Amino acid sequence: xxxxxxxxxxxxxxxxxxxxxxxxxxxxxxxxxYALTRQGLAVKAIADKLDLGYSTVYNxxxxxxxxxxxxxxx
Numbered sequence: 319x320x321x322x323x324x325x326x327x328x329x330x331x332x333x334x335x336x337x338x339x340x341x342x343x344x345x346x347x348x349x350x351x352y353a354l355t356r357q358g359l360a361v362k363a364i365a366d367k368l369d370l371g372y373s374t375v376y377n378x379x380x381x382x383x384x385x386x387x388x389x390x391x392x
Contacts, residue, residue: 351378
């Protein structure tokens, strides 16, 4: 009985695993992230709009915010 429960749990976890799809972010996508950051969009909104990963957008958005701070735009 215990083995059946463990096996069922392992099958469930295997079914829940997601595949990671990596792609190279193009220069146009980077510029779009920068532009949307300047417009004040949130990371989730940008990620959904461009169909990119949240962490990818977050990193590029962080670069743009730093650049804006250094230029005195903020």
